[in-house]
Amino acid sequence: MxxxxxxxxxxxxxxxxxxxxxxxxxxxxxxAKIERTQGTPSADPTGRLFISPGRVExxxxxxxxxxIPVTLTNDSDGPFDVSVRATDLGQATDPRxxxxxxxxxxxxxxxxxxxxxxxxxxxxxxxxxxxxxVNPPVDAPIGTNLAGLIVDSTDADGPVGTADTTSMFxxxxxxxxxxxxxxxxxxxxxxxxxxxxxxxxxxGQRFAVWDVTFRNDGTVNEHVSGTVSIRSMFGNxxxxxxxxxxxxxxxxxxxxxxxxxxxxxxxxxxPEVRVRGDDAKLMTKTGDRVIVLPWWLPVLLxxxxxxxxxxxxxxxxxxxxxxLEAEEDDGSFEHGGGAY
Amino acid sequence: MSAKQRMPKRTARLIAFGPALVIACVxxxxxxxxxxxxxxxxxxxxxxxxxxxxxxxxxxxTTGGSGAxxxxxxxxxxxxxxxxxxxxxxxxxxxxxxxxGSEVVFENDNAGAVDFFCADPDGxxxxxxxxxxxxxxxxxxxxxxxxxxAQGFGLALVNTTGGDGATAGTGxxxxxxxxxxxxxxxxxxxxxxxxxxLCRYGSANATTSSCNFVFGALGxxxxxxxxxxxxxxxxxxxxx
Numbered sequence: 001m002x003x004x005x006x007x008x009x010x011x012x013x014x015x016x017x018x019x020x021x022x023x024x025x026x027x028x029x030x031x032a033k034i035e036r037t038q039g040t041p042s043a044d045p046t047g048r049l050f051i052s053p054g055r056v057e058x059x060x061x062x063x064x065x066x067x068i069p070v071t072l073t074n075d076s077d078g079p080f081d082v083s084v085r086a087t088d089l090g091q092a093t094d095p096r097x098x099x100x101x102x103x104x105x106x107x108x109x110x111x112x113x114x115x116x117x118x119x120x121x122x123x124x125x126x127x128x129x130x131x132x133x134v135n136p137p138v139d140a141p142i143g144t145n146l147a148g149l150i151v152d153s154t155d156a157d158g159p160v161g162t163a164d165t166t167s168m169f170x171x172x173x174x175x176x177x178x179x180x181x182x183x184x185x186x187x188x189x190x191x192x193x194x195x196x197x198x199x200x201x202x203x204g205q206r207f208a209v210w211d212v213t214f215r216n217d218g219t220v221n222e223h224v225s226g227t228v229s230i231r232s233m234f235g236n237x238x239x240x241x242x243x244x245x246x247x248x249x250x251x252x253x254x255x256x257x258x259x260x261x262x263x264x265x266x267x268x269x270x271p272e273v274r275v276r277g278d279d280a281k282l283m284t285k286t287g288d289r290v291i292v293l294p295w296w297l298p299v300l301l302x303x304x305x306x307x308x309x310x311x312x313x314x315x316x317x318x319x320x321x322x323x324l325e326a327e328e329d330d331g332s333f334e335h336g337g338g339a340y
Numbered sequence: 341m342s343a344k345q346r347m348p349k350r351t352a353r354l355i356a357f358g359p360a361l362v363i364a365c366v367x368x369x370x371x372x373x374x375x376x377x378x379x380x381x382x383x384x385x386x387x388x389x390x391x392x393x394x395x396x397x398x399x400x401x402t403t404g405g406s407g408a409x410x411x412x413x414x415x416x417x418x419x420x421x422x423x424x425x426x427x428x429x430x431x432x433x434x435x436x437x438x439x440x441g442s443e444v445v446f447e448n449d450n451a452g453a454v455d456f457f458c459a460d461p462d463g464x465x466x467x468x469x470x471x472x473x474x475x476x477x478x479x480x481x482x483x484x485x486x487x488x489x490a491q492g493f494g495l496a497l498v499n500t501t502g503g504d505g506a507t508a509g510t511g512x513x514x515x516x517x518x519x520x521x522x523x524x525x526x527x528x529x530x531x532x533x534x535x536x537x538l539c540r541y542g543s544a545n546a547t548t549s550s551c552n553f554v555f556g557a558l559g560x561x562x563x564x565x566x567x568x569x570x571x572x573x574x575x576x577x578x579x580x
Contacts, residue, residue: 046548047433048433048434048435054436054438054442054578054579055438055579090533092445092535093530093533093534093535093536094445094510094511094535094536094537096509096510096537096540096580097443097445097510097535097536097537097580098578098579098580099578100445100447100533100534100535100576101532101533101576102532102533103451103532103533150576169414169430169432169572169573169575170449170572170573170574170575171432171575171576171577172574172575172576172577173576173577173578174576174577174578175578176578176579232371233371234371244439244440245439245440246440247440264370264371265370266367266370266371267370267371268371297367300363301360301363301364301367304357304359304360304363305357305360307356307359308356308357308359308360311356312356
C-alpha cells in the first residue's frame with residue numbers, strides 16, 4: 001500500500017498535467033505565426049503598403065482566445081519600417097465617417113487584441129502575414145466591442161523602430177476590429193432624419209442631395225441596406241438609390257448622403273427611405289420634398305399665355321377696324337344710294 | 341360676323357394657345373420623373389458574415405510636396421510671424437477595394453487636449469511656447485470654412501488627383517489650388533479622437549486616389565518667442 005500510494009499520486013499528477021496541456025492547446029488556437037514571403041519585383045511599383053483586411057467583424061466567446069491573420073505587403077522598391085499597435089475605437093465625431101481611434105472608448109476592446117509584431121522592416125516587395133491575437137476576458141460584455149489596429153509606416157531609416165516620427169505629417173492605416181459576444185443582444189436602429197440640402201432648385205443644378213441619418217441604440221453594430229425611392233408629385237417612383245451595407249456602430253449616429261443625378265428639370269420629388277438592419281426589421285421614413293423649377297419655365301409659360309392673348313387682341317382690333325371701315329363704306333353707299 | 345367666320349376663329353384660338361398646352365403637357369411629363377433612359381443604381385449589396393476581407397493601402401508619409409524630400413521637410417519659415425505662409429504641401433495616396441468606400445481623416449497627434457504645436461518635440465518636458473494664454477499663441481482654427489485670421493493656423497486641401505479622383509471630405513469645404521489666408525477653406529486641426537475627413541471615396545477606388553494639402557499659419561499679432569515650434573498631424577486611412 002505504501003508503494004502504491006505514491007504511484008497513484010504520480011499517475012494522477014501526470015494525468016492532470018496532460019489535461020492541463022490539452023486545455024491550453026484547445027483554448028489557444030492562436031499560436032504565434034509569422035510568415036514572410038518575398039514577392040517578385042514589379043517594374044512599376046505603386047509605392048504603397050497594402051493592408052488586409054481593412055475591417056474585421058467576428059464573433060468571439062468570453063475567455064476563449066482566437067486569432068485573425070493580417071497581411072502587409074510592401075509594393076515599393078525601397079524598404080518600409082512598419083509599427084503596429086492596438087487601440088480602442090469610438091464613434092467618429094463626423095457622422096459621415098465610421099470610427100476613430102480613441103484612448104478609452106465606451107465600448108473599447110483595444111486591450112483584447114494583441115498583434116504578434118510591433119516593429120518590423122518590410123523589404124521591397126515583401127509580404128508578411130502575422131496573427132492578431134484576440135483574447136476576450138471571461139466577463140466580456142454581450143454585444144459588439146470596438147477595437148482597432150493602427151499600422152504606421154515610414155520609409156526605412158536607421159535601425160528598425162527608430163524612424164523619425166516628428167515630421168509634420170504622419171500617415172497611418174487603421175484596421176477596424178469589431179468583436180461581437182453572442183447572447184441576448186438588442187437591436188435598436190432608427191432613421192432619425194431625411195433632410196434635403198436644397199429645398200428649391202431654381203438654377204441649372206441637375207442633382208438633388210438628401211442626408212439620411214441613422215441612430216443605433218442597440219448593443220451590436222448594424223449593417224443597413226435598403227433603398228431610397230424618390231416619388232414625383234403624381235405618386236410614381238421617379239428614381240431609386242440603394243443604401244448598401246452601411247455600417248452604424250453601436251451607440252453611434254451615422255449619416256449617409258443620397259445624391260440623385262440627372263434630376264428632371266422640373267417637378268416636386270419626395271424621398272421615402274426603406275431599409276433593414278441586421279434584425280431584418282423594415283424601417284421607413286419620408287423625407288423633405290425638393291422642388292425643381294428652372295427660372296425660364298415661368299417666363300416661358302407667361303409668354304405662352306400672353307402672346308396668344310395679345311395676338312388675338314391685335315387681330316380683333318384689326319378686324320374691328322376693317323369692320324368699321326367696311327361699315328363706313330357701306331353707309332356712304334347706302335346713304336348715297338338713298339339720296340338718289 | 342357670320343357663323344362661317346366664327347369657326348375658324350375658335351380653331352385659331354386653339355392653335356394660338358397650343359404652345360402653352362404643349363409646354364404644360366411637357367412640364368407635367370417631366371415632373372413625373374419618368375425617363376426613357378433607365379436610372380443608375382448603386383452597387384449591389386454585399387452580405388456580411390464573419391470577417392470582411394476588404395483591404396486598403398497607403399503610402400508612407402514621405403511623398404509629395406514641392407520640397408526637397410516632400411512631406412519630410414514640411415515647414416514654415418519665420419515669415420509667418422508677420423504674414424501668411426504655407427508649407428510646401430503634402431500628398432496622401434490611398435486605395436481600397438471596399439464597396440462602401442474609404443476615407444482619409446486627420447487629427448492632432450498630441451495626446452490629451454494638448455494643442456497642435458504645443459507639445460515639446462524633444463520630450464524634454466517643457467512646452468516650446470506658451471499655449472496657456474491668448475496673445476502668446478498661434479491658435480488652431482475651429483470648424484471648417486474659416487479664413488486664416490491673425491494668430492491662426494490650419495489645413496487646406498489643394499486638390500485631389502489620381503485616376504479614381506477622390507472628393508473633398510466633410511472636414512474641408514472645397515479644394516483650392518492656391519489657398520490664401522483670405523480664402524474660407526481652412527480647416528481646424530482637431531484633438532485626438534475627433535478626426536475629421538480630409539478626402540473620401542464613395543466606392544472601391546481600385547487604383548490611386550490622392551489628396552494634396554498644405555499647412556498654413558498667420559502669426560501676425562502673436563508674441564511667441566524665438567525658436568523652432570513643431571507639431572505632428574496624424575492622417576489615417578480607413579474603410580467607411
